[in-house]
Amino acid sequence: MRLSTITAVALAFTATVASAQTKYPTDVTFEDGAIAASLSGTPGDPANGQVLMNKGAGNCIACHEVTALAELPFHGGIGPMLDGAADRWTEADLRGIVADAKVMFPESMMPSFYKISGFVRPGDAYTGKAIDPDAITPLLSAQEIEDVVSFLMTLRDE
Amino acid sequence: MKRASSLAFGLACLASAVHAQDTESKLVINDDIDITTVAEAPAHAENLSEIYSGWAFRSPETMALQMDDFDNPGMIFVDQALDAYNTVEGSAGKSCQSCHGDDAEGLVGARAVYPKWNANAGEVWTMEMAINGCRTERMGAEPWGYTSGNMVNMTALISSVSRGMPVNVSFEGPEHDTWLQGKELYYTRTGQLELSCANCHEDNYDMMIRADHLSQGQINGFPTYRLKNAKLNAVHSRFKGCIRDTRAETYSPGSPEFVALELYVASRGNGLSVEGPSVRN
Numbered sequence: 001m002r003l004s005t006i007t008a009v010a011l012a013f014t015a016t017v018a019s020a021q022t023k024y025p026t027d028v029t030f031e032d033g034a035i036a037a038s039l040s041g042t043p044g045d046p047a048n049g050q051v052l053m054n055k056g057a058g059n060c061i062a063c064h065e066v067t068a069l070a071e072l073p074f075h076g077g078i079g080p081m082l083d084g085a086a087d088r089w090t091e092a093d094l095r096g097i098v099a100d101a102k103v104m105f106p107e108s109m110m111p112s113f114y115k116i117s118g119f120v121r122p123g124d125a126y127t128g129k130a131i132d133p134d135a136i137t138p139l140l141s142a143q144e145i146e147d148v149v150s151f152l153m154t155l156r157d158e
Numbered sequence: 159m160k161r162a163s164s165l166a167f168g169l170a171c172l173a174s175a176v177h178a179q180d181t182e183s184k185l186v187i188n189d190d191i192d193i194t195t196v197a198e199a200p201a202h203a204e205n206l207s208e209i210y211s212g213w214a215f216r217s218p219e220t221m222a223l224q225m226d227d228f229d230n231p232g233m234i235f236v237d238q239a240l241d242a243y244n245t246v247e248g249s250a251g252k253s254c255q256s257c258h259g260d261d262a263e264g265l266v267g268a269r270a271v272y273p274k275w276n277a278n279a280g281e282v283w284t285m286e287m288a289i290n291g292c293r294t295e296r297m298g299a300e301p302w303g304y305t306s307g308n309m310v311n312m313t314a315l316i317s318s319v320s321r322g323m324p325v326n327v328s329f330e331g332p333e334h335d336t337w338l339q340g341k342e343l344y345y346t347r348t349g350q351l352e353l354s355c356a357n358c359h360e361d362n363y364d365m366m367i368r369a370d371h372l373s374q375g376q377i378n379g380f381p382t383y384r385l386k387n388a389k390l391n392a393v394h395s396r397f398k399g400c401i402r403d404t405r406a407e408t409y410s411p412g413s414p415e416f417v418a419l420e421l422y423v424a425s426r427g428n429g430l431s432v433e434g435p436s437v438r439n
Contacts, residue, residue: 062368074369078362102352109361111351120348121407128398130407139350 022100023117025138033104034092039114039142044150052148057113057139060148068155079110084157094149098140113140179214179364179373180221185433188227191322197429202329205360206374211430212382212438215364215373220385223437232314232383232435235307235390239315242308248299254312257296262319269313269320269432273421275333282336282421285313286392286412304412305392314381314390317434325378325432327424340422343415349406355423375400376427377420379436390435393420 028035052058054072061069063079085094096104099114116136124131140148185193195214199206213221227233243254243262258264269285276283276291283291289312290301302309329337347354358367359375366372380393394411397419401408409415 059368074366076367077365078367109353109357111353119350119352119406120346121401122350123402123404123406123408126402126405128402128406128408136350 021117022115024099024114025116026142028099028114030096030100030103031092033101034090034096035099036092038146039095039099040146042143042146044143044146044148046147046151046154048144049147049149049151052140052144053151058144058148063110066155082152082155085155086153087156089152091149091153094152095145098145098148098152111139114138114142114145179210179371180218181210181214183214183218183221185211185213185221185224187225187321193322193431193433194324195430195433200426200428203426205356206426209376209427209430210363210374211376211427211433211436212373212379213433213436215371216437216439220437220439224433230383230435230437231388232381232390232437233318235311235383236315236318236435239308239311242312243315248293248297250296250298252297254292257292262315265316266319267323269317269434270323270326271328273327273333273417273424275328275331277332282333282417284412284417284420285316286394287417289313289316305395310381310390310392313392314435317381317432320432321434323432325424325427325430327421327428329421329425333421336418337421337425339415340418340420343419344422347404348401349404351404351406353404355400355419374426375423376430377423378427378430379433379438381434382436382438385437385439393423 026039028039029037050069053060053066053069060066060082061072061075063076064082065075065077066082068083069075089097093104097110100112101108101110102112116138117133119133119136122131122133122136123129181196183195185195187193193211193213195211197209199209203209213224223229223231240261243258246253246256254262268288272285272288273282274288275281276288279291286302286304286309289309293299294301302312344355347357355375358372363372363374377393377396380396381390382396383389384391392411394416397416398408398411
Protein backbone atom coordinates (compact mmCIF):
# COMPACT_ATOMS: atom_id res chain seq x y z
CA MET A 1 0.00 0.00 0.00
CA ARG A 2 2.67 2.40 1.10
CA LEU A 3 4.87 1.39 -1.78
CA SER A 4 2.15 2.00 -4.32
CA THR A 5 1.64 5.50 -2.88
CA ILE A 6 5.31 6.22 -3.27
CA THR A 7 5.23 4.84 -6.80
CA ALA A 8 2.26 7.05 -7.60
CA VAL A 9 4.05 10.09 -6.22
CA ALA A 10 7.17 9.20 -8.18
CA LEU A 11 5.16 8.76 -11.36
CA ALA A 12 3.37 12.04 -10.81
CA PHE A 13 6.73 13.73 -10.31
CA THR A 14 8.10 12.21 -13.50
CA ALA A 15 5.03 13.40 -15.38
CA THR A 16 5.49 16.94 -14.03
CA VAL A 17 9.12 17.02 -15.05
CA ALA A 18 8.27 15.71 -18.50
CA SER A 19 5.55 18.31 -19.08
CA ALA A 20 7.85 21.08 -17.94
CA GLN A 21 10.12 20.15 -20.83
CA THR A 22 9.16 22.38 -23.73
CA LYS A 23 8.47 20.41 -26.89
CA TYR A 24 9.26 21.34 -30.47
CA PRO A 25 8.45 19.35 -33.61
CA THR A 26 12.16 18.64 -34.17
CA ASP A 27 15.25 18.61 -31.97
CA VAL A 28 16.17 22.18 -31.18
CA THR A 29 19.17 23.40 -29.25
CA PHE A 30 19.00 26.90 -27.79
CA GLU A 31 22.13 28.70 -26.71
CA ASP A 32 21.38 31.98 -24.92
CA GLY A 33 18.06 31.97 -26.74
CA ALA A 34 19.66 31.55 -30.17
CA ILE A 35 19.48 28.52 -32.47
CA ALA A 36 22.61 28.02 -34.56
CA ALA A 37 21.43 25.19 -36.82
CA SER A 38 18.81 25.52 -39.54
CA LEU A 39 15.51 23.99 -38.43
CA SER A 40 14.77 22.50 -41.86
CA GLY A 41 18.20 22.00 -43.40
CA THR A 42 16.98 23.94 -46.44
CA PRO A 43 17.97 27.59 -46.92
CA GLY A 44 15.20 30.08 -46.25
CA ASP A 45 13.29 31.79 -49.06
CA PRO A 46 13.16 35.52 -48.27
CA ALA A 47 10.32 36.09 -50.77
CA ASN A 48 8.08 33.62 -48.96
CA GLY A 49 9.32 35.07 -45.67
CA GLN A 50 8.08 38.45 -46.82
CA VAL A 51 4.65 36.96 -47.54
CA LEU A 52 4.54 35.39 -44.07
CA MET A 53 5.35 38.76 -42.47
CA ASN A 54 1.90 39.87 -43.61
CA LYS A 55 -0.20 36.76 -43.79
CA GLY A 56 -1.26 33.52 -42.17
CA ALA A 57 0.13 32.49 -38.83
CA GLY A 58 3.14 34.78 -39.25
CA ASN A 59 1.41 38.16 -39.43
CA CYS A 60 4.54 39.71 -37.89
CA ILE A 61 3.46 43.24 -38.80
CA ALA A 62 0.42 42.90 -36.54
CA CYS A 63 2.85 43.88 -33.79
CA HIS A 64 6.01 45.07 -35.58
CA GLU A 65 6.59 47.97 -37.92
CA VAL A 66 8.82 47.36 -40.96
CA THR A 67 9.62 50.22 -43.33
CA ALA A 68 10.52 47.78 -46.12
CA LEU A 69 6.88 46.61 -46.05
CA ALA A 70 5.41 50.11 -45.87
CA GLU A 71 3.07 49.43 -48.79
CA LEU A 72 1.15 46.98 -46.59
CA PRO A 73 -1.48 48.56 -44.32
CA PHE A 74 -1.73 48.52 -40.53
CA HIS A 75 1.63 47.81 -38.93
CA GLY A 76 1.29 47.36 -35.19
CA GLY A 77 3.22 49.22 -32.52
CA ILE A 78 3.56 46.58 -29.80
CA GLY A 79 6.87 44.89 -30.60
CA PRO A 80 10.17 46.54 -31.51
CA MET A 81 10.51 48.04 -34.97
CA LEU A 82 12.27 45.56 -37.24
CA ASP A 83 14.23 47.98 -39.41
CA GLY A 84 17.90 47.07 -39.12
CA ALA A 85 17.10 43.77 -37.38
CA ALA A 86 19.97 42.06 -39.21
CA ASP A 87 22.40 44.69 -37.90
CA ARG A 88 21.39 44.05 -34.30
CA TRP A 89 20.97 40.27 -34.35
CA THR A 90 22.72 37.28 -35.84
CA GLU A 91 20.81 34.77 -37.93
CA ALA A 92 20.97 32.34 -34.98
CA ASP A 93 19.49 34.99 -32.67
CA LEU A 94 16.65 35.70 -35.07
CA ARG A 95 15.95 31.99 -35.56
CA GLY A 96 15.74 31.55 -31.78
CA ILE A 97 13.50 34.60 -31.34
CA VAL A 98 11.08 33.61 -34.09
CA ALA A 99 10.99 29.97 -32.94
CA ASP A 100 10.44 30.77 -29.26
CA ALA A 101 11.15 34.32 -28.14
CA LYS A 102 10.45 33.46 -24.50
CA VAL A 103 13.69 31.50 -24.26
CA MET A 104 15.66 34.73 -24.71
CA PHE A 105 13.03 37.06 -23.22
CA PRO A 106 10.97 35.13 -20.66
CA GLU A 107 8.37 37.89 -20.23
CA SER A 108 7.90 38.53 -23.94
CA MET A 109 4.35 38.83 -25.22
CA MET A 110 5.47 37.35 -28.54
CA PRO A 111 3.88 34.01 -29.42
CA SER A 112 6.25 31.03 -29.60
CA PHE A 113 5.96 30.06 -33.24
CA TYR A 114 7.69 26.68 -33.07
CA LYS A 115 6.61 25.47 -29.62
CA ILE A 116 4.02 22.69 -29.34
CA SER A 117 3.61 22.18 -25.59
CA GLY A 118 3.02 23.97 -22.33
CA PHE A 119 -0.10 25.92 -23.30
CA VAL A 120 -2.99 26.82 -21.01
CA ARG A 121 -6.30 25.65 -22.53
CA PRO A 122 -4.95 25.24 -26.07
CA GLY A 123 -7.64 25.57 -28.71
CA ASP A 124 -8.24 24.04 -32.14
CA ALA A 125 -7.12 27.03 -34.23
CA TYR A 126 -9.65 29.86 -33.74
CA THR A 127 -12.74 27.73 -33.13
CA GLY A 128 -12.74 28.24 -29.36
CA LYS A 129 -12.88 24.45 -28.96
CA ALA A 130 -10.24 22.39 -27.19
CA ILE A 131 -7.49 20.58 -29.07
CA ASP A 132 -5.88 17.31 -28.07
CA PRO A 133 -2.50 18.51 -26.73
CA ASP A 134 -0.77 15.79 -28.74
CA ALA A 135 -2.31 17.16 -31.94
CA ILE A 136 -0.85 20.66 -31.60
CA THR A 137 1.19 21.74 -34.59
CA PRO A 138 3.51 24.77 -34.51
CA LEU A 139 2.22 28.15 -35.68
CA LEU A 140 4.97 28.16 -38.30
CA SER A 141 6.70 25.11 -39.81
CA ALA A 142 10.47 24.67 -39.69
CA GLN A 143 10.78 25.88 -43.28
CA GLU A 144 8.45 28.84 -42.70
CA ILE A 145 10.64 29.96 -39.81
CA GLU A 146 13.71 29.67 -42.01
CA ASP A 147 11.90 31.75 -44.64
CA VAL A 148 10.97 34.48 -42.14
CA VAL A 149 14.50 34.54 -40.74
CA SER A 150 15.96 34.86 -44.23
CA PHE A 151 13.68 37.84 -44.87
CA LEU A 152 14.64 39.44 -41.53
CA MET A 153 18.31 39.03 -42.52
CA THR A 154 17.64 41.42 -45.43
CA LEU A 155 16.63 44.21 -43.00
CA ARG A 156 19.82 46.25 -42.77
CA ASP A 157 20.27 49.96 -42.13
CA GLU A 158 23.90 49.99 -43.17
CA MET B 159 -2.85 78.10 -33.22
CA LYS B 160 -4.72 75.35 -31.47
CA ARG B 161 -5.91 74.05 -34.79
CA ALA B 162 -2.39 74.04 -36.23
CA SER B 163 -0.96 72.17 -33.29
CA SER B 164 -3.70 69.56 -33.36
CA LEU B 165 -3.12 69.14 -37.10
CA ALA B 166 0.56 68.62 -36.45
CA PHE B 167 -0.31 66.16 -33.73
CA GLY B 168 -2.62 64.33 -36.11
CA LEU B 169 0.12 64.07 -38.71
CA ALA B 170 2.57 62.82 -36.13
CA CYS B 171 0.06 60.13 -35.22
CA LEU B 172 -0.27 59.06 -38.82
CA ALA B 173 3.47 59.01 -39.29
CA SER B 174 4.10 56.79 -36.31
CA ALA B 175 0.95 54.69 -36.75
CA VAL B 176 0.18 55.29 -33.08
CA HIS B 177 -3.31 56.56 -32.38
CA ALA B 178 -3.35 58.15 -28.93
CA GLN B 179 -6.60 57.75 -27.11
CA ASP B 180 -8.81 60.81 -27.01
CA THR B 181 -8.67 62.20 -23.50
CA GLU B 182 -9.91 65.66 -24.48
CA SER B 183 -13.36 65.02 -25.92
CA LYS B 184 -16.28 64.94 -23.52
CA LEU B 185 -19.11 62.48 -23.83
CA VAL B 186 -22.45 64.06 -23.05
CA ILE B 187 -25.45 62.01 -24.10
CA ASN B 188 -28.53 63.89 -25.34
CA ASP B 189 -26.96 67.15 -24.11
CA ASP B 190 -27.98 65.88 -20.70
CA ILE B 191 -26.07 62.93 -19.28
CA ASP B 192 -22.41 63.61 -18.45
CA ILE B 193 -20.28 60.50 -18.89
CA THR B 194 -16.91 60.13 -17.18
CA THR B 195 -14.64 58.52 -19.77
CA VAL B 196 -11.31 59.24 -18.04
CA ALA B 197 -10.71 58.82 -14.32
CA GLU B 198 -7.96 58.18 -11.83
CA ALA B 199 -7.36 54.44 -11.58
CA PRO B 200 -8.69 52.80 -8.44
CA ALA B 201 -5.93 51.59 -6.11
CA HIS B 202 -6.67 47.93 -6.80
CA ALA B 203 -5.91 48.43 -10.51
CA GLU B 204 -2.33 48.72 -9.36
CA ASN B 205 -0.68 48.76 -12.77
CA LEU B 206 -2.74 51.61 -14.17
CA SER B 207 -2.58 55.29 -13.31
CA GLU B 208 -5.66 56.37 -15.28
CA ILE B 209 -8.63 54.44 -16.55
CA TYR B 210 -10.30 55.11 -19.89
CA SER B 211 -13.62 54.08 -21.30
CA GLY B 212 -13.35 52.24 -24.60
CA TRP B 213 -15.20 55.23 -26.06
CA ALA B 214 -11.96 57.24 -25.91
CA PHE B 215 -10.20 54.79 -28.27
CA ARG B 216 -12.72 54.89 -31.09
CA SER B 217 -12.91 57.07 -34.18
CA PRO B 218 -14.61 60.48 -33.95
CA GLU B 219 -17.46 59.12 -36.08
CA THR B 220 -18.05 56.17 -33.76
CA MET B 221 -17.75 58.40 -30.70
CA ALA B 222 -20.40 60.74 -32.11
CA LEU B 223 -22.93 57.91 -32.49
CA GLN B 224 -23.16 57.64 -28.72
CA MET B 225 -23.91 61.30 -28.09
CA ASP B 226 -27.58 61.12 -29.08
CA ASP B 227 -29.98 58.27 -28.44
CA PHE B 228 -31.49 58.76 -31.89
CA ASP B 229 -28.08 58.00 -33.40
CA ASN B 230 -27.25 55.11 -31.06
CA PRO B 231 -28.42 51.87 -32.70
CA GLY B 232 -28.28 50.17 -29.30
CA MET B 233 -31.26 52.22 -28.13
CA ILE B 234 -33.54 50.38 -30.59
CA PHE B 235 -32.97 47.29 -28.46
CA VAL B 236 -33.68 49.23 -25.28
CA ASP B 237 -37.11 50.02 -26.74
CA GLN B 238 -37.62 46.34 -27.52
CA ALA B 239 -36.63 45.47 -23.97
CA LEU B 240 -39.14 47.97 -22.61
CA ASP B 241 -41.90 46.06 -24.40
CA ALA B 242 -40.71 42.84 -22.77
CA TYR B 243 -40.37 44.68 -19.45
CA ASN B 244 -44.07 45.57 -19.53
CA THR B 245 -45.24 42.12 -20.65
CA VAL B 246 -46.80 39.82 -18.06
CA GLU B 247 -45.19 36.38 -18.22
CA GLY B 248 -45.15 33.26 -16.09
CA SER B 249 -47.33 31.62 -13.47
CA ALA B 250 -47.23 34.55 -11.01
CA GLY B 251 -48.95 36.87 -13.49
CA LYS B 252 -46.27 39.53 -13.22
CA SER B 253 -44.15 41.64 -15.49
CA CYS B 254 -40.88 43.35 -14.61
CA GLN B 255 -42.93 46.53 -14.30
CA SER B 256 -45.09 45.01 -11.57
CA CYS B 257 -42.19 45.21 -9.11
CA HIS B 258 -39.73 47.70 -10.63
CA GLY B 259 -42.10 50.45 -11.79
CA ASP B 260 -42.47 52.34 -15.04
CA ASP B 261 -39.49 52.66 -17.36
CA ALA B 262 -37.29 50.61 -15.03
CA GLU B 263 -37.19 53.47 -12.53
CA GLY B 264 -36.79 51.00 -9.68
CA LEU B 265 -33.64 49.66 -11.29
CA VAL B 266 -31.79 52.98 -11.44
CA GLY B 267 -28.35 52.39 -9.95
CA ALA B 268 -28.40 48.60 -10.24
CA ARG B 269 -26.03 48.38 -13.20
CA ALA B 270 -23.38 50.40 -11.36
CA VAL B 271 -22.93 47.79 -8.62
CA TYR B 272 -23.12 44.56 -10.63
CA PRO B 273 -21.73 41.89 -10.54
CA LYS B 274 -22.70 41.67 -6.90
CA TRP B 275 -22.68 39.14 -4.08
CA ASN B 276 -26.04 37.43 -3.66
CA ALA B 277 -26.34 36.33 -0.04
CA ASN B 278 -29.25 33.95 -0.64
CA ALA B 279 -27.46 32.14 -3.42
CA GLY B 280 -24.09 32.39 -1.70
CA GLU B 281 -22.39 33.45 -4.93
CA VAL B 282 -21.66 36.44 -7.11
CA TRP B 283 -24.46 37.29 -9.52
CA THR B 284 -24.16 39.12 -12.77
CA MET B 285 -27.05 41.22 -14.06
CA GLU B 286 -28.04 38.34 -16.32
CA MET B 287 -28.23 35.96 -13.34
CA ALA B 288 -30.33 38.49 -11.43
CA ILE B 289 -32.72 38.83 -14.37
CA ASN B 290 -33.14 35.07 -14.61
CA GLY B 291 -33.51 34.91 -10.83
CA CYS B 292 -36.47 37.27 -11.13
CA ARG B 293 -37.93 35.33 -14.01
CA THR B 294 -37.79 31.90 -12.40
CA GLU B 295 -38.32 32.77 -8.72
CA ARG B 296 -40.69 35.74 -8.82
CA MET B 297 -42.47 35.54 -12.16
CA GLY B 298 -42.63 31.78 -12.56
CA ALA B 299 -41.33 32.23 -16.10
CA GLU B 300 -38.72 30.39 -18.13
CA PRO B 301 -35.14 31.66 -17.82
CA TRP B 302 -33.61 33.35 -20.84
CA GLY B 303 -30.45 32.11 -22.53
CA TYR B 304 -27.42 33.90 -21.11
CA THR B 305 -26.58 35.79 -24.30
CA SER B 306 -30.00 35.55 -25.98
CA GLY B 307 -31.51 38.58 -27.66
CA ASN B 308 -34.09 39.05 -24.91
CA MET B 309 -31.39 38.92 -22.27
CA VAL B 310 -28.91 41.30 -23.83
CA ASN B 311 -31.73 43.72 -24.64
CA MET B 312 -32.90 43.70 -21.03
CA THR B 313 -29.37 44.33 -19.75
CA ALA B 314 -29.24 47.29 -22.15
CA LEU B 315 -32.46 48.72 -20.70
CA ILE B 316 -31.23 48.28 -17.14
CA SER B 317 -27.88 49.84 -17.99
CA SER B 318 -29.48 52.75 -19.86
CA VAL B 319 -31.31 54.04 -16.78
CA SER B 320 -28.02 54.20 -14.84
CA ARG B 321 -25.99 55.99 -17.48
CA GLY B 322 -23.74 58.62 -15.95
CA MET B 323 -23.60 56.95 -12.55
CA PRO B 324 -20.14 55.85 -11.44
CA VAL B 325 -19.33 52.16 -11.61
CA ASN B 326 -18.88 51.08 -8.00
CA VAL B 327 -18.48 47.32 -7.80
CA SER B 328 -17.65 45.82 -4.39
CA PHE B 329 -14.81 43.34 -4.15
CA GLU B 330 -13.57 43.26 -0.56
CA GLY B 331 -16.55 41.55 1.05
CA PRO B 332 -17.84 37.99 0.63
CA GLU B 333 -17.21 38.30 -3.11
CA HIS B 334 -13.47 38.67 -2.59
CA ASP B 335 -12.55 35.05 -3.42
CA THR B 336 -14.44 35.30 -6.70
CA TRP B 337 -12.70 38.59 -7.42
CA LEU B 338 -9.30 36.97 -6.81
CA GLN B 339 -10.23 34.15 -9.18
CA GLY B 340 -11.13 36.75 -11.80
CA LYS B 341 -7.82 38.51 -11.25
CA GLU B 342 -5.97 35.24 -11.74
CA LEU B 343 -7.80 34.68 -15.03
CA TYR B 344 -7.02 38.24 -16.13
CA TYR B 345 -3.30 37.56 -15.86
CA THR B 346 -3.33 33.98 -17.24
CA ARG B 347 -1.81 33.65 -20.69
CA THR B 348 -4.13 31.34 -22.58
CA GLY B 349 -4.04 29.46 -25.85
CA GLN B 350 -1.34 28.76 -28.36
CA LEU B 351 -0.65 32.49 -28.66
CA GLU B 352 -0.16 32.67 -24.86
CA LEU B 353 -1.90 36.01 -24.40
CA SER B 354 -3.54 37.24 -21.22
CA CYS B 355 -6.05 40.04 -20.93
CA ALA B 356 -3.23 42.09 -19.39
CA ASN B 357 -0.84 41.59 -22.33
CA CYS B 358 -3.07 43.64 -24.61
CA HIS B 359 -5.30 45.72 -22.36
CA GLU B 360 -2.96 46.64 -19.52
CA ASP B 361 0.57 46.50 -20.98
CA ASN B 362 -0.26 47.72 -24.49
CA TYR B 363 -3.48 49.70 -24.47
CA ASP B 364 -3.44 52.60 -26.93
CA MET B 365 -1.16 50.59 -29.25
CA MET B 366 -2.21 49.24 -32.62
CA ILE B 367 -2.36 45.47 -33.07
CA ARG B 368 -2.67 45.29 -36.82
CA ALA B 369 -5.76 47.45 -37.56
CA ASP B 370 -7.13 47.34 -34.02
CA HIS B 371 -6.57 50.16 -31.56
CA LEU B 372 -6.20 48.40 -28.22
CA SER B 373 -8.34 49.80 -25.41
CA GLN B 374 -8.07 49.08 -21.71
CA GLY B 375 -10.82 46.52 -22.11
CA GLN B 376 -13.09 48.38 -19.71
CA ILE B 377 -16.62 47.01 -19.60
CA ASN B 378 -18.55 50.04 -18.30
CA GLY B 379 -20.08 50.42 -21.78
CA PHE B 380 -21.63 46.95 -22.01
CA PRO B 381 -23.77 45.77 -23.54
CA THR B 382 -22.22 47.38 -26.55
CA TYR B 383 -23.56 47.85 -30.06
CA ARG B 384 -20.75 46.84 -32.40
CA LEU B 385 -20.69 48.24 -35.91
CA LYS B 386 -18.75 45.09 -36.83
CA ASN B 387 -21.66 42.71 -36.22
CA ALA B 388 -24.52 45.22 -36.08
CA LYS B 389 -26.00 43.97 -32.83
CA LEU B 390 -25.80 44.34 -29.09
CA ASN B 391 -23.02 42.27 -27.54
CA ALA B 392 -22.96 40.90 -24.01
CA VAL B 393 -19.72 41.22 -22.10
CA HIS B 394 -19.31 37.44 -21.82
CA SER B 395 -19.59 37.18 -25.60
CA ARG B 396 -16.73 39.66 -25.86
CA PHE B 397 -14.66 37.72 -23.32
CA LYS B 398 -15.28 34.56 -25.32
CA GLY B 399 -14.20 36.23 -28.56
CA CYS B 400 -11.00 37.53 -27.02
CA ILE B 401 -10.02 34.18 -25.52
CA ARG B 402 -10.87 32.39 -28.77
CA ASP B 403 -8.50 34.79 -30.52
CA THR B 404 -5.64 33.58 -28.34
CA ARG B 405 -6.17 30.16 -30.00
CA ALA B 406 -7.58 28.86 -26.73
CA GLU B 407 -10.47 26.74 -25.58
CA THR B 408 -12.89 29.39 -24.36
CA TYR B 409 -15.09 29.42 -21.30
CA SER B 410 -18.84 29.61 -21.77
CA PRO B 411 -20.95 32.73 -21.24
CA GLY B 412 -22.41 32.52 -17.75
CA SER B 413 -19.68 30.14 -16.54
CA PRO B 414 -18.23 30.67 -13.05
CA GLU B 415 -14.94 31.66 -14.71
CA PHE B 416 -16.51 34.45 -16.74
CA VAL B 417 -18.60 35.63 -13.78
CA ALA B 418 -15.37 35.96 -11.80
CA LEU B 419 -13.58 37.68 -14.68
CA GLU B 420 -16.48 40.10 -15.12
CA LEU B 421 -16.39 41.03 -11.44
CA TYR B 422 -12.66 41.68 -11.59
CA VAL B 423 -12.71 43.62 -14.86
CA ALA B 424 -15.75 45.65 -13.74
CA SER B 425 -13.91 46.62 -10.55
CA ARG B 426 -11.01 47.96 -12.61
CA GLY B 427 -13.51 50.45 -14.04
CA ASN B 428 -14.76 51.76 -10.69
CA GLY B 429 -15.02 55.51 -11.24
CA LEU B 430 -15.94 55.45 -14.92
CA SER B 431 -19.59 56.01 -15.76
CA VAL B 432 -22.12 53.39 -16.63
CA GLU B 433 -22.38 53.88 -20.38
CA GLY B 434 -24.32 50.99 -21.90
CA PRO B 435 -25.57 50.53 -24.44
CA SER B 436 -22.41 52.00 -25.92
CA VAL B 437 -21.33 52.06 -29.56
CA ARG B 438 -18.04 50.53 -30.61
CA ASN B 439 -16.47 49.30 -33.83
